[in-house]
Amino acid sequence: MKCGVVALLGRPNVGKSSLVNALLKARVAIVSPKPQTTRNAVRCIYNDDRAQIVFTDTPGLYLPKEKDKLGRFLVGSAAEALDDADAVCWLVEAGDKKLTPEDLEAARVLSEVTAPVILVVNKAASLDPRSGLPGGLVGAFRLYGELRPFAGQIAVSAKLGRGLDALIDLLLPLLPEGTPWYDPDVLMDSTERFMAAEAIRGKVLSLLRDEIPHCTAVEIDEYKSPEEYPDRNRLYIRASLVVETEGQKAIVIGSGGKMIKRIGRSARAELEELTGLPVYLDLWVKVSPHWRQTDLVLRRLGYGMA
Ligand SMILES: Nc1nc2c(ncn2[C@@H]2O[C@H](COP(=O)(O)OP(=O)(O)OP(=O)(O)O)[C@@H](O)[C@H]2O)c(=O)[nH]1
Ligand SMILES: [Mg+2]
Structure with missing residues (x-):
């Protein structure tokens, strides 16, 4: 049995919470079209017959102003969640054409992480629903691929539930063997x-x-x-x-x-x-x-x- 912690990181609104909900097939994390929806790093527990994976949903990374104390807490708790992660998923969007200051901030935070990092390109199917082959995808892989090495890369759609099993397959080899920490019907480690x-x-x-x-x-x-x-x-x-x-x-x-x-x-x-x-x-x-x-x-x- 593989048991480990996977932190989800990325700028606001890329779909981190949506991905957690899609993986758990439950509505555990709040999702909204507005940025800065998530305010706390939340441990959400995925189970299947091969693994128990604790996905840590985190607040979106951005560059808060000096007096924005809530913002500084958000970014701080996202970065903190990386400390105990066995692997990290860096979420970006299939339509991304150029790097934003937030993406560079994510890259900076990730440069201090020793755990393997997977590039997860979300919202993949939203670009071309007819062919199912989003034209921007190659571009997104190239754009982020130039920034740092990745232990793997994958396109998913949290909304359409695509690529989720493949993402788990990519993560499993990165996680340690162990015995599950949580009862299988616990979805979230929160009060x-x-x-x-x-x-x-x-x-x-x-x-x-x-x-x-x-x-x-x-x-x-x-x-x-x-x-x-x-x-x-x-x-x-x-x-x-x-x-x-x-x-x-x-x-x-x-x-x-x-x-x-x-x-x-x-x-x-x-x-x-x-x-x-x-x-x-x-x-x-x-x-x-x-x-x-x-x-x-x-x-x-x-x-x-x-
Ligand atoms: N088209 C499309 N939209 C998506 C997909 N995944 C998420 N979204 C939308 O993107 C928006 C943001 O989703 P969230 O899951 O709240 O994003 P987040 O990264 O958790 O945002 P913060 O908590 O603010 O950092 C919502 O309107 C979602 O419905 C996807 O695969 N395709
Ligand atoms: Mg969120």
Whole structure:
């Protein structure tokens, strides 16, 4: 049995979280068309009869400004995830024509890694759905191939589920033999509270636009299982959507409370699916000015530097 850790790295929006979901055939990580969706390095566990692979989904690498403390946490936790990886997948997109500063940052971070690195060209099928042979692919392999050596390279489509078995085949020889760490039905090495907060944040990302998703964090204020709350006979979650200004709060609440109700309804449905329990979700909106620049609040929200 092969057992190992594979970190997924790349600039924002290339499809790291989508790839994890596709590999696990489950919706474990939040996916959205907006950059900087993922905010924590999350261990997601893939199982088949040959291997248990812990895929670490990471926040997209970019170049945060000095005062962007949240951004610096994101990039720091992505780089940190490489430390215990047996192999690294560097994700890029099939349509990439030239290197961006973010790609160069990824290359710089990877230059310090001793684990083997695989180049994974995602969104491969999106270029030419008719032939199934994306014209940009060769270009992407060449573009990144000039930057550094790779232990392997492969084209995949997380969206269409293509190339996934081939990616696992490529990774297996790079992983050590061992006994599985996790029970096969564990999909994520995260607390229930974290997963609940992410499910709620995912709804904010899909229902709100512009800067709101970037300025919102979710704080779980209370989490009580039915055993702890027998009179209610349900999972009780009190959570706050933390935003930076009164204006953002007004948008999140929406006219007549329409938006917050919508977020609450769809989050509750997802939480019930996730936990298999009836859920009572008590959702609030809190203003915490400049939380993305405030160390103490960042730490409280789960974005604290080690
Ligand atoms: N066409 C196409 N779109 C994809 C594919 N994989 C992911 N996407 C889309 O790309 C966007 C970003 O996907 P994510 O999985 O959130 O990307 P990410 O790399 O995790 O982004 P961050 O967490 O912000 O770093 C979403 O709109 C996905 O639907 C793919 O194979 N083909
Ligand atoms: Mg992501």
